[in-house]
Amino acid sequence: MSELRGVGIGLGVAQGPVARMAEPLPAPADTASEQTAEQERERARAAVTAVARELEQRGAKAGGAARDVLEAQAMMAEDPSLLTEVDARIAQGKTAEFAVFDAFATFREQLTAMGGYLGERAADLDDVAQRVIAHLRGVPAPGVPDPGHPFVLVAKDLAPADTALLDLDKVLALVTTEGGPTSHTAILAREKSIVAVVGAVGAKDLADGETVIVDAAAGVVTTSPSEEDLARAQNRADARASAASAPITPGALADGTPVPLLANLGKPEGAEEAVALGAEGVGLFRTEFLFLSSSSAPTVEQQRETYTKMLAAFPGKKVVVRVLDAGADKPLAFLNDAHEENPALGLRGLRALRASEDILREQLTALAQADAATEADLWVMAPMVSTVEETRYFTEMARDYGIKTAGVMVEVPSSALLADKVLQIADFASIGTNDLTQYTLAADRLLGSVAAFQDPWHPAVLRLIREVGEAGAAHDKPVGICGEAAADPLLAVVLVGLGAKTLSMAPTALADVRASLLDHTLHDARRIAQAALTADDAAGARLAAQQTATREKETLS
Known part of the structure; x- marks a missing residue:
């Protein structure tokens, strides 16, 4: 028996024979075409169109985050500049196959050089x-x-089109040799509740038919397991399935300390499923979808209709709405069309809204009107707040428009380090761990080459979160987590130990996090968090937390 380590997604455990992803198709030969240029162009365009439509169909079938990713891929396939490059090669006498291969490869090199989202x-x-x-x-x-x-599917990584439509009756678990906790594969695996371990480099040596145990809770893939190992893993899987079918209870620690578990949602249509899975409200409602599909900002009336629909789904419950977070990987021509060398550090979030203040004012108007028409407890927050002055600007404007609870997102180190002053002004803070990790470790969260740095377990990130938690306690202001970190069952316990009062995540992660919290008291959570803080790196923090959690759990039982 041996163990391969990676990053586990969720608490699941599964076992079965390995089936490896097929190798890429070999590159087409650079040979002269035997057809006319027009015939080759028609072949290329027909193939591109067919693939784009297939991607769109897969996205429509999959829904959720997968739909957005696949629609973006379809647009990429039909990019006019890319097709022009294909045509140019065909005009030189190349086959459609080679023209597509070479043009896409050239375009790929250009995108790689740009870095960031592209x-x-x-x-x-x-x-x-x-x-x-x-x-x-x-x-x-x-x-x-x-x-x-x-x-058990083993791959270097999965394309979004493949992950979106995995047959969960056949795919017992997923293991990748690349990727991190916020990669597309990890996010989609979490959304579909697939047992997964990503970034397990040693998995490249696994053979077809080899039996393995995939333990997401431990982030371990066990090879050549004994019968006893297999039986133990099956017992855990059965116990988890039984717990998942148990009545849903409010989020809480073992000592009864309440930890409300909320949902991250991108559209009102996801509200029904979130409620069914036990969401006690919404910790992050992303409003970007209203803006991204339009060449101009939506009207107040259009926004009010959508916000009202969302709020009406949660009567008496907290719903935290983030005002438009545009820029960086979500550029909007009508908000900021200026070229930026490094958009992640440019005019994004609240900065972009201040530059086009009418959009912010219209959004606050629509939110206040929706709030008046419903019974939800509306909280509104600004993205990418980095200074005390920005905090004051947003909260004062929100209150002027009748927003009763106005807060900020803590996504950059400056706002975390100034949390004691920020929370003297704001009514609450919500920590976006994806961006906080990105800016703390100077690692673009959308760039695969630095994915290893994009880990919210890093002690530097945890220390910043502790700063915010302590500031919240000092000012009696609630601090929540709405980044991907909240969906990690063990990290969720650490976050509570650092001072988080609520956790918000993809609805499919709620059950695992709820079960994990029930294994520990608040005292345990603080001890587990302290163990993680003393580590040197993310892997060490995760291991220290796991070891401490195991000891605390044994003591509790």
């Missing part, structure tokens, strides 16, 4: 190119294997 999209471009070439050759695109029985 650099991360280079990997998605590879998947599109493979699908187009497969269509041209009349062969299936490389994708998820089908060995004819349930299996």
Whole structure:
């Protein structure tokens, strides 16, 4: 028996035989075409169109975050500048297959050089190119294997199109050699409740048919397990399934300390599922979808209708709405169309709204009107607040428009370090761990080459979170977590130990986090958090927390 370590997604455990993802198609040969340029162009355009439509259909079927990712891939496939590059190569006598391969490869290099969000999209471009070439050759695109029985899928990483439509009756678990806790694969695996361990480098040596145990809670893949190991893993899986079917209770620690568990939502349509899965409210309602699909800002009336629909789904419950967070990976021409060398450090979030203040004022107007028409407890927060002055600007404006509870997101180190002053002004703070990690470790959270740094377990990030938690306690102001970190069951306990009062996450993560909290008292949570804080790095913090949690759990039982 041996163990391969990675980052676990959720608390699940599964076992079964390995089935490896197929290798990419070989590169087309650079040979002269035997057809006319017009014929090759028609072949290329037909293949691109077919792939784009297939991606859109997969997205519509999958829904949720997968739909957004796949629609973006479809747009990428039909990018006019990319098709122009394909045509140029065909005009030189190349085959459609080689023209697509070479043009996409050149475009990929350009995206990689740009870095940031566009650099991360280079990997998605590879998947599109493979699908187009497969269509041209009349062969299936490389994708998820089908060995004819349930299996543990092992891959370098998964394309969004593959992850979105995994057959959960066949795929017992997912193991990747690349990726981190906030990668597309991890986010989609969490959304679909797939047992997964990502970033397990040693998994590259696993063989088809080899039996493994995938333990997401420990972030471990066990190879050559004994019968006893297999039985123990099955017992854990059965116990987890039984717990998942138990009546849903409010989030709380073992000593009864309440920890409300809230949902992160991007559209009102997700409210029903969130409630069914036990969400006690909404900790982050992203309003970007209203703006991203439009060439101009939506009207107050359009916004009010959407906000009213969301708030009406949670009568008497807290609903935290984030005003428009545009810029960086979500550029809007009508908000900020100026080129920025490093948009993640540019005019984004509240900065962008201040530059186009009418958009912020209209959004606050619509939110106040929706609040008056419903019975939810509306909280409104500003994204990317980095100074005390920005805090004062937003909260005063929100209150002028009748918003009763106005707060800020803590996503940059400056606002965490100034949390004692920020929370003298704001009514609450919500920590966005994805961006806080990015800015603390200077690692673009959308760039695969630095994914190893994008880990909210890092003690530097945890110390900043502690600063905010302590400031919240000192001023009696609530502090919540709404980043991906809250969906990590053990890290959720650490976050509570650092002072978080609420946790917000993808609805499918609620059950695992609820179960994890019930294993520990507040005293335990603080001890586990302290153990993590003393580590040197993210891996050490995770291991220290796991060891301390195991000891505390044994003491509790």
